[in-house]
Amino acid sequence: MTALLDxxxxxKAYPGVVANQDVSFRVQPGEVHALLGENGAGKSxxxxxxxxxxxxxxxxMRLNGAPYAPAEPRAARALGVAMVxxxxxxxxxxxxxxxxxxxxxxxxxxxxxxxxxxAVSETYGLPLDPxxxxxxxxxxxxxxxxxxxxLLQDPKLLIMDEPTSVLTPQEVEILFHTLRxxxxxxxxxxxxxxKLEEIRALCDTATILRLGQKVATCTPREVSAAHMAELMxxxxxxxxxxxxxxxxxxxxxxxxxxVAAATPFGTTLRxxxxxxxxxxxxxxxxxxxxxxxxxxxxxxxxxxxxxGAIMLQGAPVGALGPNARRGLGLLCAPEExxxxxxAPDMSLTENALLTGRLRQGLxxxxxxxxxxxxGFAQDIIARFDVRTPGPWVAARALSGGNLQKFVIxxxxxxxxxxxxxxQPTWGVDASAAAAIRQALLDLAQGGAAVIVISQDxxxxxxxxxxxxxxxxxxxxxxxxxxxxxxxxxxxxxxxAHGMHEARV
Amino acid sequence: xxxxxxxAEPSRAxxxxxxxxxxVLTMLAxxxxxxxxGIDPVEAIRIIFWDPLFSERxxxxxxxxxxxxxxxxxxxxxxxxxxxxxxxxxxxxxxxYIVGAICGAAFxxxxxxxxxxxxxxxMVIAGVAGGVAWAMIPALLKVYARTNEILVSLLLVYxxxxxxxxxATGWLRNxxxxxxxxxxxxxxxxxxxxxxxxxxxxxHWGVLAAFVAVIVAYVIMTRHLLGYQIRLAGQAPxxxxxxxVNPARLVILxxxxxxxxxxxxxxxxxxxxxxxxxxxxxxxxxFTAIIxxxxxxxxxxxxxxxxxxxxxxxxxxELAQLMLGVPAxxxxxxxxxxxxxxxxxxxxxxxxxxxxxxxxx
Numbered sequence: 001m002t003a004l005l006d007x008x009x010x011x012k013a014y015p016g017v018v019a020n021q022d023v024s025f026r027v028q029p030g031e032v033h034a035l036l037g038e039n040g041a042g043k044s045x046x047x048x049x050x051x052x053x054x055x056x057x058x059x060x061m062r063l064n065g066a067p068y069a070p071a072e073p074r075a076a077r078a079l080g081v082a083m084v085x086x087x088x089x090x091x092x093x094x095x096x097x098x099x100x101x102x103x104x105x106x107x108x109x110x111x112x113x114x115x116x117x118x119a120v121s122e123t124y125g126l127p128l129d130p131x132x133x134x135x136x137x138x139x140x141x142x143x144x145x146x147x148x149x150x151l152l153q154d155p156k157l158l159i160m161d162e163p164t165s166v167l168t169p170q171e172v173e174i175l176f177h178t179l180r181x182x183x184x185x186x187x188x189x190x191x192x193x194x195k196l197e198e199i200r201a202l203c204d205t206a207t208i209l210r211l212g213q214k215v216a217t218c219t220p221r222e223v224s225a226a227h228m229a230e231l232m233x234x235x236x237x238x239x240x241x242x243x244x245x246x247x248x249x250x251x252x253x254x255x256x257x258x259v260a261a262a263t264p265f266g267t268t269l270r271x272x273x274x275x276x277x278x279x280x281x282x283x284x285x286x287x288x289x290x291x292x293x294x295x296x297x298x299x300x301x302x303x304x305x306x307x308g309a310i311m312l313q314g315a316p317v318g319a320l321g322p323n324a325r326r327g328l329g330l331l332c333a334p335e336e337x338x339x340x341x342x343a344p345d346m347s348l349t350e351n352a353l354l355t356g357r358l359r360q361g362l363x364x365x366x367x368x369x370x371x372x373x374x375g376f377a378q379d380i381i382a383r384f385d386v387r388t389p390g391p392w393v394a395a396r397a398l399s400g401g402n403l404q405k406f407v408i409x410x411x412x413x414x415x416x417x418x419x420x421x422x423q424p425t426w427g428v429d430a431s432a433a434a435a436i437r438q439a440l441l442d443l444a445q446g447g448a449a450v451i452v453i454s455q456d457x458x459x460x461x462x463x464x465x466x467x468x469x470x471x472x473x474x475x476x477x478x479x480x481x482x483x484x485x486x487x488x489x490x491x492x493x494x495x496a497h498g499m500h501e502a503r504v
Numbered sequence: 505x506x507x508x509x510x511x512a513e514p515s516r517a518x519x520x521x522x523x524x525x526x527x528v529l530t531m532l533a534x535x536x537x538x539x540x541x542g543i544d545p546v547e548a549i550r551i552i553f554w555d556p557l558f559s560e561r562x563x564x565x566x567x568x569x570x571x572x573x574x575x576x577x578x579x580x581x582x583x584x585x586x587x588x589x590x591x592x593x594x595x596x597x598x599x600x601y602i603v604g605a606i607c608g609a610a611f612x613x614x615x616x617x618x619x620x621x622x623x624x625x626x627m628v629i630a631g632v633a634g635g636v637a638w639a640m641i642p643a644l645l646k647v648y649a650r651t652n653e654i655l656v657s658l659l660l661v662y663x664x665x666x667x668x669x670x671x672a673t674g675w676l677r678n679x680x681x682x683x684x685x686x687x688x689x690x691x692x693x694x695x696x697x698x699x700x701x702x703x704x705x706x707x708h709w710g711v712l713a714a715f716v717a718v719i720v721a722y723v724i725m726t727r728h729l730l731g732y733q734i735r736l737a738g739q740a741p742x743x744x745x746x747x748x749v750n751p752a753r754l755v756i757l758x759x760x761x762x763x764x765x766x767x768x769x770x771x772x773x774x775x776x777x778x779x780x781x782x783x784x785x786x787x788x789x790x791f792t793a794i795i796x797x798x799x800x801x802x803x804x805x806x807x808x809x810x811x812x813x814x815x816x817x818x819x820x821x822e823l824a825q826l827m828l829g830v831p832a833x834x835x836x837x838x839x840x841x842x843x844x845x846x847x848x849x850x851x852x853x854x855x856x857x858x859x860x861x862x863x864x865x
Contacts, residue, residue: 302745323748334746343740353732354747366729 002065004029004188005050005157010059012045019045023214025207027157032179032189034199034220037209038232038429043192046209047159051083052076080156084146084163092135099134100149120151124178139287140171147178158182159190164198168287169457169490176202194232196225210234233430247465248278251449252330252418257309259298267291267473269298274468274478276418276449281440283464283481284453286493291473292453293335296422299451300332301325312418327358329417333407335426337400341407344396348388351395352377352410359414384409385435401428408436412443419443422453437463457489469493508855518853526845534838543828551827552820552838566819568706572777573818575711576769578811580793582717583765585802587758590734591741594759596642596657597766598790599664600635604767605774606671607634609687609781612696613676616688619695627696628771635767636760638664643759647752653759661790672783691779698776710772717765722804734758766790799846817842
């Protein structure tokens with residue numbers, strides 16, 4: 001049988017980095033083929049070559065046995081290759097049908113198109129009203145628009161780039177159902193992800209990339225997730241370890257906290273209440289844009305609130321600014337590393353001063369003690385294995401993972417009583433992520449209270465003692481994380497927006 | 505295709521060598537222009553860059569002028585640079601300079617004809633207060649009404665100019681001046697004068713203040729927490745808020761500092777080189793200082809050098825007009841070339857030029 005897509009020796013180099021080196025693999029019709037690898041392993045470059053966005057330096061591609069070298073995405077689409085990107089390109093002020101028409105070569109009349117959209121959405125169990133405005137749709141629904149846009153072209157090969165990163169577990173189920181149905185009809189799916197359990201549940205074959213090279217091909221159902229992780233990272237990963245303990249006194253208590261959105265695109269926080277105890281890790285899950293940034297700003301002091309809404313060890317801190325809270329032991333690490341947690345053009349030494357001034361005593365009478373600050377930066381670099389030539393390097397010159405280690409390390413080394421982190425391992429490679437999680441657990445072990453805000457549910461269930469979910473600015477009641485299944489988590493995330501499949 | 509790639513870190517070599525190369529390139533390009541105008545290029549360039557300082561004929565007059573012209577430029581530019589570093593754009597230093605001069609002169613003239621030695625310090629304080637007050641209008645409007653400080657501070661320059669005209673022709677006019685506009689001569693009256701401190705150097709209190717400002721600003725920007733917060737707020741406003749910097753406080757502080765220094769420059773000018781309040785005693789130092797600030801890369805030492813260079817081209821340019829009959833527009837074009845080369849080469853400190861071959865489709 002001829003493979004649908006046959007890739008042979010594909011190589012692509014950028015100045016200073018080889019993104020793909022001699023990659024070969026095959027995708028059969030009707031196969032769900034996973035492309036697995038860490039950030040920077042070369043997955044994106046590989047699919048961009050298949051989709052005609054990037055030209056390979058060397059190597060050949062064959063589609064249905066015929067030579068295939070798309071000059072641009074339009075050529076790829078004409079030959080039946082479609083792609084759903086991680087970031088959507090949709091216009092919020094237009095409705096679903098109009099958005100889909102914009103991406104078509106020869107759009108049919110609006111009424112016909114709407115009928116076709118309705119038909120496809122019913123066939124594949126993707127509920128979607130063609131006349132709703134894009135701005136009203138959830139991330140999961142927007143993804144459906146992109147998928148339907150692809151399906152209308154009747155693709156032979158559908159490429160999906162990290163499709164589940166924006167979905168609730170229930171939405172993931174709907175998506176998988178659709179993809180299985182497509183595969184059963186003979187459409188091949190190239191599925192990019194680094195989530196191992198997903199791949200085991202969905203994919204027939206997996207090609208694993210590491211540092212731009214193919215390191216293995218396996219059948220995900222037959223190997224363990226741990227084995228695939230080792231292939232992906234190249235060494236065995238330590239699962240964060242922690243001992244059992246009983247939580248201590250309440251360190252941080254938030255009650256009845258409501259904050260109106262600062263901008264039209266922000267989220268209004270509604271009646272938040274929770275508490276964290278010494279030695280405890282509280283996980284706050286939720287799909288992006290449900291108030292994560294706002295919760296961090298309220299806890300860090302960037303957004304002041306009523307004094308009594310936030311109590312730190314029994315003292316009201318709601319009206320205090322960031323530095324006053326740091327002085328009392330409430331430390332934070334925001335999600336956005338460049339520009340929020342760190343100043344991109346400043347050196348690591350200068351960035352160490354950003355939050356370390358008070359607790360590390362880096363200033364006397366208004367004058368900065370640069371020698372001491374440099375020492376603090378060097379300490380962070382050494383203790384958290386930040387790969388950089390030295391503390392004089394600008395923050396933006398570091399890779400995402402290394403800067404994240406620096407940012408988290410900067411707060412942990414200040415010996416916080418309460419630490420709040422938002423997306424601590426976002427965009428960080430697997431081994432660095434494991435190190436960061438372990439550091440957070442060690443901190444809790446030492447008697448601090450840790451709040452982890454994250455969209456990575458596996459991460460939260462792995463390190464949290466209790467778990468709660470943020471949905472549209474509301475926080476669910478925290479539940480013990482141990483024994484919580486994905487189904488429960490999904491219900492807590494609320495996923496209220498059309499998570500049930502369309503009933504035909 | 506030529507592509508500019510951002511360097512991971514600014515290049516030190518280009519940062520130091522760039523300005524020197526820029527002056528050399530300006531001499532070459534300017535020489536071509538002068539030659540095309542039928543003027544001996546070597547002589548023209550010697551007159552602009554060399555004669556003001558070292559010629560036996562002219563240096564006696566023009567060497568002191570270097571400090572006289574550079575002093576106010578540096579003093580104002582230092583104040584502006586701190587705000588610019590924080591992303592606070594005070595474009596109206598000219599207005600603060602004028603109001604400072606009016607307030608200082610009014611204070612001095614109020615005690616006329618007293619020669620009490622405390623009058624001059626009082627004038628300086630009054631001038632600083634005037635500059636600060638004028639700068640607080642855009643600052644407070646920005647903080648409390650979210651107006652744009654660029655527009656408000658710029659438009660207030662024209663209000664200040666109207667006030668200057670009314671002062672010079674009305675309430676500060678010299679009662680013994682036979683009806684001519686302009687105040688009494690402050691520079692020739694002991695008590696209100698800002699004398700040359702060392703004969704033949706051009707050094708007056710304002711120049712001294714400018715040098716002190718350079719040193720203080722250097723210490724603040726490199727060693728003090730305020731300088732760190734200013735740089736942080738300018739580079740990453742969100743990180744600054746996270747780091748506990750209060751943006752409103754920073755706006756008021758930076759506008760206040762730049763207003764204070766511009767106001768002080770106004771007093772020193774009106775009691776020294778300009779000698780009196782007149783309709784047009786201000787010669788645009790407040791605007792030129794913006795160029796000086798950026799030419800010096802908002803760095804105190806850079807501003808010191810940029811102010812001196814700027815003053816030199818002004819004096820040398822005037823001399824070339826006088827001696828060789830170089831047309832004034834040619835001198836302005838020459839000054840423009842200098843700015844162009846300086847800023848163009850500045851790009852190379854932060855970016856690296858790469859030539860990419862276009863891949864055939």
